[in-house]
Amino acid sequence: xxxxxxxxxxxxxxxxxxxxxxxxxxxxxxxxxxxxxxxxxxxxxxxxxxxxxxxxxxxxxxxxxxxxxxxxxxxxxxxxxxxxxxxxxxxxxxxxxxxxxxxxxxxxxxxxxxxxxxxxxxxxxxxxxxxxxxxxxxxxxxxxxxxxxxxxxxxxxxxxxxxxxxxxxxxxxxxxxxxxxxxxxxxxxxxxxxxxxxxxxxxxxxxxxxxxxxxxxxxxxxxxxxxxxxxxxxxxxxxxxxxxxxxxxxxxxxxxxxxxxxxxxxxxxxxxxxxxxxxxxxxxxxxxxxxxxxxxxxxxxxxxxxxxxxxxxxxxxxxxxxxxxxxxxxxxxxxxxxxxxxxxxxxxxxxxxxxxxxxxxxxxxxxxxxxxxxxxxxxxxxxxxxxxxxxxxxxxxxxxxxxxxxxxxxxxxxxxxxxxxxxxxxx
Numbered sequence: 001x002x003x004x005x006x007x008x009x010x011x012x013x014x015x016x017x018x019x020x021x022x023x024x025x026x027x028x029x030x031x032x033x034x035x036x037x038x039x040x041x042x043x044x045x046x047x048x049x050x051x052x053x054x055x056x057x058x059x060x061x062x063x064x065x066x067x068x069x070x071x072x073x074x075x076x077x078x079x080x081x082x083x084x085x086x087x088x089x090x091x092x093x094x095x096x097x098x099x100x101x102x103x104x105x106x107x108x109x110x111x112x113x114x115x116x117x118x119x120x121x122x123x124x125x126x127x128x129x130x131x132x133x134x135x136x137x138x139x140x141x142x143x144x145x146x147x148x149x150x151x152x153x154x155x156x157x158x159x160x161x162x163x164x165x166x167x168x169x170x171x172x173x174x175x176x177x178x179x180x181x182x183x184x185x186x187x188x189x190x191x192x193x194x195x196x197x198x199x200x201x202x203x204x205x206x207x208x209x210x211x212x213x214x215x216x217x218x219x220x221x222x223x224x225x226x227x228x229x230x231x232x233x234x235x236x237x238x239x240x241x242x243x244x245x246x247x248x249x250x251x252x253x254x255x256x257x258x259x260x261x262x263x264x265x266x267x268x269x270x271x272x273x274x275x276x277x278x279x280x281x282x283x284x285x286x287x288x289x290x291x292x293x294x295x296x297x298x299x300x301x302x303x304x305x306x307x308x309x310x311x312x313x314x315x316x317x318x319x320x321x322x323x324x325x326x327x328x329x330x331x332x333x334x335x336x337x338x339x340x341x342x343x344x345x346x347x348x349x350x351x352x353x354x355x356x357x358x359x360x361x362x363x364x365x366x367x368x369x370x371x372x373x374x375x376x377x378x379x380x381x382x383x384x385x386x387x388x389x390x391x392x393x394x395x396x397x398x399x400x401x402x403x404x405x406x407x408x409x410x411x412x413x414x415x416x417x418x419x420x421x422x423x424x425x426x427x
Contacts (some may be wrong), residue, residue, distance in 0.1 A: 028104075028125035034118065036060045036077060048104065048127055050096040066093035066101065074107075080110050081118060091128070103132040152251035154229065157185070161207055161243050174252060194219035194226065197310055206235045209243040211358040214312035217257075220250070228254040272317060272384065273324035276338035280355045283344055284336050285395040292349055293390030295356020298402035299327075299363070300356070301343040302381045302414040319343075319380050324364045331359055353388045360384050360417045368415070383409040384417040 022029050028045030030038050037060050049064055051172040062070050069092035076088040087109035094102040107124040128339070155172025159165065166186035173181045176192060184192075193201045197218035205211045212235045220229045230253045236245040268280030278282060288294065301323065308316040312328075320343065327337045327347055336348035349359045364384065370377035385405030387398050405418040 015256075025124075025372065028123075028127075030123045030125065032061065032108075032121040034081065036062065036118065039120070045125060048102055048125060049094060050100070058354075062109065063095050065106070066095055066097075069093055076108070077121075080108070080121070083118075086110050101129075103129045104129060130336040151226075153224075154250045157248045157250065159185075159187070159203065159248075161245060175224075175252070176222045176334055181223075192221045194221070194386070199305065200233070200313075202309060203233070203246060205310055205312065206233055206246050207243060209235065209237075210310065211235065211312055213236075214314065216313070217253075222252075224252075227252045228257045257421060261288045265346075270339040273321055273339050275324050275328075276336060278338065278340045281336060281340065282339035282395055285348060288334075288348065289352055290350035292350070292352040293388060293412075294350055294398075295353065295359065295362055295386055295388045296395065296398040296402050297347040297349070297356065297363070298385045298399055299345040299382050300406055300408045300410065301367075302410070304376070304380055307380060309376045311373060311375070311378070315378065316374050319371050319378055322371045323367070323380070323382075327363060329398065330363045330366055335359075340399075346402075348395075354387050355390050357419060360386050360419070364415070364417055381415040384415050385409055386417060386419045389419055 023042050025042055025044060029042045029050045030045050031040040033039050037058055038056050038262060039051050039058075042057050043053070044063070047246065048055060049056060051064075056064075061073070064074060073092055076085070076090060079085050080087060087107070089105065089107050091105050094104055096102060105126045105128045109122050110118045111120045111122055113119050154175055156169040157172055158167060164186075166189065168176070168184045168189060171182060173183045176189075178183065190198075190201070200216045200218045206214070213326075214233055216231045216233065218231070219226050227251045231250040232249050233246055233248040235243055236247065266279075267275060268283060271275045285294075291313060301319070304316065304319060304353045307319055320339070323343075323345065324337070326337065327345060331337060331349060334350055336346075338348075340346050341348045347359065347363065349356045356409055365380065367380070367382040370379055383406055385402040385408065387402045387405065389398060399422075409416045409418040
C-alpha cells in the first residue's frame, strides 16, 4: 500500500511549515503567553537580545524592555486581552546585557482558539536601530539648518520643471512680504526682482539643462526695502539625466556688497582682473609721462551678455580675466590697462597717433580668438573707440570722447575700431 503524500491541509504539514518559517525567519519571532512571558523564540529574536534563547524563555517581556517603554506596551497588551483590539504595532527599546539599547518595531497579534478566546500572542520584531540613528542624524541636521537659517536673511525656493510650479519657502516669503506673507509663485517673485537684473535672475539655462549649478546676484524688493540677494541655484535630474527640479537658496548680502563697493571705491585695482580700476586709472594717468602724446582706447566686449546668460557668471568671470590678460600682453609695461565697468576696459598708450592705431589693431586681432570656458569656448570680441591727444587733458574728458567713438564702432557692426578721424578708421 502506497502512502498518500502530505498536503497543505494536513495538520502535520502545516505545523512543519510553521516551524520552518518560525525558526528561519530573518526577523525576530516570539510566542508569548497570556501573562506576557516568552514561551518560544527563534534565533533572530535571541540575537536581538544578545542572549541564548534558553535564558529568554520564561521571562516577561518587561524584563528586557526599556523602563520608559513598558507602560505603553502593557496598556496595548491588556486591550488585546480585553477583546478591544486584535493586535498592535509599537516602537520600543530593548535593553541588552550591560545596558546596550536596541530600537525595535514590534507587530503583536492575538492567537485565538476555535471559540475566539485568546490563547497566546505571536510577536514579530524588527531591529530598527540603524533607521532610528538615521532619523536622529536627519533631525540634528534639520535643527542645525534651522539655526543657520535663523542667522541669515532669506530662504529657499524650488521649481518643478515638469509642471512649471514655483514656490518659495515660508521663511523667504516672510522675508519678502512680512510675517503674515503667503508663499510666492514665480510671477509674484519675478515681479519683485529689479527690472535691470532680470538677466541675472533668469532660470532658462538651468531649465534647459545647460547648467547644473550657478550663482546669481540681483536686487529684490522686500519688506526691508530693496536688498541685494545672492542666489545659489542647483538643478536636480532624474535617473535618465533629464532636468526635473531646480532648488535655490537666496541670501541677503546687501551689507557685504556695500562693503565691497566701498573698498572698490577706495582701492586702485579691480578685484577680479587685477587691472587698474577707474580711480587707479585717474591717478596713474596724471603721473604718466610722454613727449609724443597719449592714445586713450575705450573698449567694450561684444557678445559678453550672451555668455553670461547662457553659461552663468563663472564663465563671464573667465572671459573678463582672459580679456585682461590679452590686453596686458598687447601693450608695453609703461602703458595703462584698466577695467572701468562690467565689460568695459580702457587702455592708454604713451606715444604718437600711430602707436595708438597699432595697439588698437593688435588688440582687435587678439580678441578674435575664442576664449576657453567650461564645456566649450566663447566667441567674444571687442569694439574700440580711440582718442589721441598731445595736450595735458583730463582722462575723464578723453574717455567721454573715446566712448562716443566706441558707440560708433558698435553701431557699424561691432568688432571694429573707430579713431578720432573718420579717415583713419581701422577695421
